[in-house]
Amino acid sequence: MPPQTAADLARQLKAMADPVRLRILSIVLAHADGEVCVCDITDAFDLAGPTVSHHLRALREAGLLAADKRGTWVFYRATDDGHRLFTRLSRVPAARP
Structure with missing residues (x-):
């Protein structure tokens, strides 16, 4: 893997390494229109608006969301x-004992 590809992937994985961010991406991907208003995303969480905005910014900066x-x-x-990336990660098979 080329160095730049590794750096980009690491940045994206770091952004997704948070349960709130995974749920946000899941909500956006599951929406019938393919896009979601920030008001609907905020309503899905018991978090302050600025906290949700922080997570959305991290996903945007990682290139996983557009606004x-x-x-x-x-x-x-x-x-x-x-x-x-979300599709690949959510289909990772379970480890065998």
Whole structure:
């Protein structure tokens, strides 16, 4: 694996190494429209708005989510990288004893 590819993947894995971020990505990917308003994401958690924003920013900076502002709301959608990585990680087979 080339050094830059390894660095990019490590950054993405680090961003996903948090249960809240995994759930956020899951919510976005499961949404029928393929994008979710920040208000719906915030409502799914018992966390303060700034905390959810922190997690969303980490996912955006890792290239796993993209955002569009429409009026006062921001809508999030998974990037191709976010979709691929989440799908791969969520299908990892269980370890055998």
